Amino acid sequence: MSRGTVLIAAGGTGGHLFPAESLAAALGKLGVRVVLATDSRVTEIAKTFPASEVVQIPSGTPSGGSVVSKGIAALKLARGVLAALRLIRRLKPDCVVGFGGYPTVPPVFAAATGGVPTLIHEQNGVIGRANRFLMGRVSAIATGFPKVNGLPERLAGRTYHTGNPIRPAVLQAAAIPYAAPEPGGMLRILAFGGSQGARIMSEIVPPALASLPAEARARLSVVQQARPEDQDEVRRVYREAGIAAEVAPFFKDLPARMAAAHLVIGRSGASTVAELAAIGRPSILVPLPGALDQDQAANARSLAEIGAATVIMQPDFTPERLAGEVAERLADPSGLTQAARAAKSAGILDAAERLASVVLTLAKIPVPDQETST
Incomplete structure (x- = not known):
């Protein structure tokens, strides 16, 4: 029986999707149901993602390009937020986790505005533009590196250095x-x-x-x-x-x-x-x-x-x-x-488990050893 539901938002590149996959595997071992929200660019990679359901959410990249292309991207993001709101109402997730890139924005933004616990993970040593937009709105921030440029000191109280989740291989x-x-x-x-x-x-x-x-x-x-x-x-x-x-x-x-x-x-x-x-x-x-x-x-x-x-x-x-x-x-x-x-x-071998622990805390899902000790 599922011990809760976590919606993971990741897409755009394998660099965002692979650590998300490691987190999904760690959550799955703990009996947590995982649903992936992604975009059309990673359809093939998403086929092997350890999730009970994979949902495509519209997204766009509003940085760079002409005014017209930025406007089109903004409209796609708006459509993505509406689609994400419908998805969240249906799933009722205990937590929504984003891994950066603009495909992360609609689900995490929709969850944050709807009062659902949210977490973003920044893999790089500089916070990316999508995560920069979301960082003041989310419940917690996890980082791959001990120091992340562009992350304000005022957010230190809800920032966790977990490392970057790595593949089984x-x-x-x-x-x-x-x-x-x-x-x-x-x-x-x-x-x-x-x-x-x-x-x-x-x-x-x-x-x-x-x-x-x-x-x-x-x-x-x-x-x-x-x-x-x-x-x-x-x-x-x-x-x-x-x-x-x-x-x-x-x-x-x-x-x-x-x-x-x-x-x-x-x-x-x-x-x-x-x-x-x-x-x-x-x-x-x-x-x-x-x-x-x-x-x-x-x-x-x-x-x-x-x-x-x-x-x-x-x-x-x-x-x-x-x-x-x-x-x-x-x-x-x-x-x-x-x-x-x-x-x-400098290696962190249990980064996925560290990140899963933060997710479970936000979602108020007891970890197994806590259950057995009560």
Whole structure:
């Protein structure tokens, strides 16, 4: 029998949906019914979401674009709020949880105006625009990082640092100890640029590694994600340089690949940073440029400040710079072991359970051990 109902609002990207999925799984284990409110862009991902029901809610992105496009987006959001109000009346949820992005706005806004307990989760080190709009209206705020830029001090009393919920595959990889590279031995490198790949990784990483001396190249083993249109060129560079490399557009077992790596080179999305910390792997991070909130730069700094990562901004991410960084690590791999240890110290493996606990408190749903103790 269900111990209550929680409506989770998430959509737009996997970066919002994956932590929501982890929370849903944690709530499901506690006997809580979960319903997902999302938008049409994540239909395929939503098919495997652990919810008893998946409902599409209209939403739009009013930032950027022309006045007309902003007006259309605002109308979609208004339609979404009306649809969310109808959904909330039907479900009578004990709590509504949003994970950022504009698909979160209609359900959370409707719930807050209707007196339903609400929670938003901010995955990044900078609060996003949708969460910024909602943060003064919700019952509580959960964060993926200890410090979130843009979150006012006046909201500290209802803010909880839970960490970013991570996938089961990441938890499995986190149990694998870091295999420190031997002096003069092989160095395993994993390079990727997010779920859709990143051209900059294909343009910079292969020529950087190919420019190293022959003795250094012979010690490299590379796994690289590359877009389909870039794969042939990436493979050619590695082949001509005599570097052992596996190149593919997508790796379903990315957490296991991360665990097997001595060094990870990638972007610094919230999920990537959380997974690097949970698994405990050193990294070279290149924040995505051009983002209005500069969230990836803030995420990357959280690891750099504790010695777990080296951050290179994209204008400085050149083959020459990267080759120098890799050469240093080949010459003295002890720093990698220290960085791995630092990364692991920042990992939060029970973030989903921490977040579920906050949700249950807001919803006034007793947790199982409380029930048995009364």
